[in-house]
Amino acid sequence: MEPTRSNHAASVGASLARLQQSAGITGTAPAKCQDHGDYIANTLADGGHTSCPTCAQQRLAVAEAEERVEQQRQAIAAKLERQLGQALIPVRFTTKTFENYRTENDRQQVALSACQGYAANFTEHAADGRCLLLLGHVGNGKTHMAAAVAGVVVREHRRNVMYTTVARVCQQVKASYGKEAEQSEREAMDLFRAPDLLILDEVGASYGTDFERMVMFEVINARYEDVKPTIVISNLAAPALVGALGDRTVDRLREGGGIVVKFDWDSARREVDRG
Numbered sequence: 001m002e003p004t005r006s007n008h009a010a011s012v013g014a015s016l017a018r019l020q021q022s023a024g025i026t027g028t029a030p031a032k033c034q035d036h037g038d039y040i041a042n043t044l045a046d047g048g049h050t051s052c053p054t055c056a057q058q059r060l061a062v063a064e065a066e067e068r069v070e071q072q073r074q075a076i077a078a079k080l081e082r083q084l085g086q087a088l089i090p091v092r093f094t095t096k097t098f099e100n101y102r103t104e105n106d107r108q109q110v111a112l113s114a115c116q117g118y119a120a121n122f123t124e125h126a127a128d129g130r131c132l133l134l135l136g137h138v139g140n141g142k143t144h145m146a147a148a149v150a151g152v153v154v155r156e157h158r159r160n161v162m163y164t165t166v167a168r169v170c171q172q173v174k175a176s177y178g179k180e181a182e183q184s185e186r187e188a189m190d191l192f193r194a195p196d197l198l199i200l201d202e203v204g205a206s207y208g209t210d211f212e213r214m215v216m217f218e219v220i221n222a223r224y225e226d227v228k229p230t231i232v233i234s235n236l237a238a239p240a241l242v243g244a245l246g247d248r249t250v251d252r253l254r255e256g257g258g259i260v261v262k263f264d265w266d267s268a269r270r271e272v273d274r275g
């Protein structure tokens, strides 16, 4: 037999009462919220009563809004991580930061401060096209430092970065020669011209063939014309670098007050921690 409407209502009322009892609710009473005025509160076995439903709704809305903001923040962070991946920084350097660069002497501290300063003030340096030259011994963490700068430039300044080596630039340009080439020399050059910051590693490693000197001038001059900064990493000291790159390229790097950071201390860990 179908339960009548009143029977049904009575049974719902009874289960509601049991539910309220188990939750410690003893009845209802009028209550007042300072912000939202009168409401009917549930009175509780311990003498208290439930809080304003409008306040509860508002707290929920705030929590939901915070969650949306957090989701957006995570989406932005994920996008930045992808961009950092696209910077083509070698895998072993993607986790390198200023925080995990170990300083054991004063000169390391000077180098660290100079690179941190460059990263922190990247907006100004970029506006002036000011280049950064990291010069010195193998194993003193020049690439680590450049990767740390890249991380700040991408994550904090939201600018794009490309890391490459001189050998790779030369390969790309060579590959553009000939009728079968997939891209023109102009397109190959544009690849290195486009990024807000270009990191050029292993500069002068082959002590500068004429071709390398020509390509380096083309890339650095194109970026100079666009007022875009380049970070140059080399194991050579300044005088040898001039020999490897040529005067006019070095002049371009100096324009706008290029900053030279020396990594010229002897590293005890040089044999273990190359780069």
Ligand SMILES: [Zn+2]
Pocket: 033, 034, 035, 036, 037, 052, 053, 054, 055, 056
């Ligand atoms: Zn309220």
